[in-house]
């Protein structure tokens with residue numbers, strides 16, 4: 001009787017652990033978004049009074065270094081957006097080195113909870129990020145898991161904003 005009770009509770013425990021892991025583990029894959037375009041006019045209008053910390057881990061499957069130009073855009077469900085035309089120094093081989101982690105301090109318009117993020121790449125070396133984490137004053141840290149090569153010349157990433165979307169106009 002007791003044995004049975006123990007095994008049932010351990011099954012429940014295992015189930016909970018598995019469930020919490022599958023919830024934390026992202027299932028979505030990055031996608032190319034042909035219709036995405038950062039709005040620089042809007043960014044200039046809104047100013048750069050908010051600071052963000054962007055942490056990027058470059059995959060150990062990435063080329064040993066990259067001289068490619070990397071752009072970044074992210075934002076919230078209300079239309080507030082941060083666009084960074086060039087992340088780091090493309091002439092510095094040490095940014096986005098294989099297996100390395102780079103942290104950038106970025107200033108841009110203030111956003112609420114960040115729910116989408118895209119990367120854009122031009123150049124010939126190629127690059128594979130493992131993940132990108134962004135945190136801001138009004139946004140709790142959010143991590144986007146890539147583990148895939150960024151294709152050339154297309155905004156590539158994630159849009160989870162439907163999870164936050166309200167019945168707005």
Ligand SMILES: *[C@@H]1O[C@H](CO)[C@@H](O)[C@H](O)[C@H]1NC(C)=O
Pocket residue numbers: 031033034035036037158159
């Ligand atoms: C692509 O970007 C547009 C504009 O930001 C957005 O409305 C759309 O949902 C995105 N598409 C996907 C598949 O995420």
Ligand SMILES: *[C@@H]1O[C@H](CO)[C@@H](O)[C@H](O)[C@H]1NC(C)=O
Pocket residue numbers: 039040041042045
């Ligand atoms: C970009 O933002 C400006 C200023 O808010 C707005 O007038 C314009 O329609 C936006 N452009 C696009 C393509 O969304």
